[in-house]
Amino acid sequence: MLTVSVYRYHPELDKKPYMQDFQVDTGGKDLMVLDVLNMLKVQDSGLAYRRSCREGVCGSDGMNINGVNGLACITPLSACVKNNKLILRPLPALPVIRDLVIDMDQFYKQYEKVKPFLLNDTPAPAIERLQSPEEREKLDGLYECILCACCSTACPSFWWNPDKFIGPSGLLQAYRFLADSRDTATEERLADLDDPFSVFRCHGIMNCVTVCPKGLNPTKAIGHIRNMLLTRAT
């Protein structure tokens, strides 16, 4: 039997959050954490968590699994369980709506700030804006982000200043558009980032790189943004 300790909080019923222990029979199988959550849901239908695609594509089920942020659907028990115990908490730093469900408003506000869409003031071509394979290659490692918030909520700089520091996820996206050959707003984008918080609150702690379930490297992208800012200003 696996002991699963889950963070529970129902704002209308509970005065404060608490940890609830469940016993789950995994049948000796190396299940994914999401499978275990689904088994808990059978035991207690009131348990709240987000999930959708169950294959690491939608980014809904980001949570803190035995102290490390990750996606429940692609984290096998063998990779996280210690001493036959699984501890599940909501992603840190953002307000909890209920149980493992967090309010991601602040995260999305930072994402909005970087204008995550192509800006191009040149006349639209008849069919499409073309890119060479080399130009397209620059977007690899950037476009794959699924906005699960595992990285930003693992970042101490984001914990202290979630309203000012864009966070690793938003900055990865910022660089995704700075690096895009079809975008013509590079100057405006960089001007918007040149303050002591938006980019420069990153101290290279690299928790984002450690936890990213897609294996992306936001710290490297932030380094590229810094270099672009430096090149522009010197």
Place this chain on the structure above:
Amino acid sequence: MVTTITNFGRSGLYDWLLQRISAVVLALYSVFMVVYLLLNPQLDYAQWDALFGMTSMRIFSLMALLSLGAHCWIGLWSVSTDYIKPFVFRFVFQMVIGVLMFVYTVWGVQLLWGL
């Protein structure tokens, strides 16, 4: 763009660059001092006075002193914006640090240049 008026250089990039350049200067100065002290175990006052009487040493020391002031200001400003959330406490802390850095810098110049 986040507006800030109490940081050192009004621009994140400026603070970031200055923090790194001042760190290099401080590292060089520290290494120089340690090596100098190790190579001169019988150091006396006259030798020490002669060292700081050299214009090059005075320039190097002044550079290190200014680097220290700027480096501390940028670093502690950063720490205050992370950990001190109430505006009044944060602002007072920043002002105290700013005044202290100014006092130490002027005092240091006075000592180094024997003014």
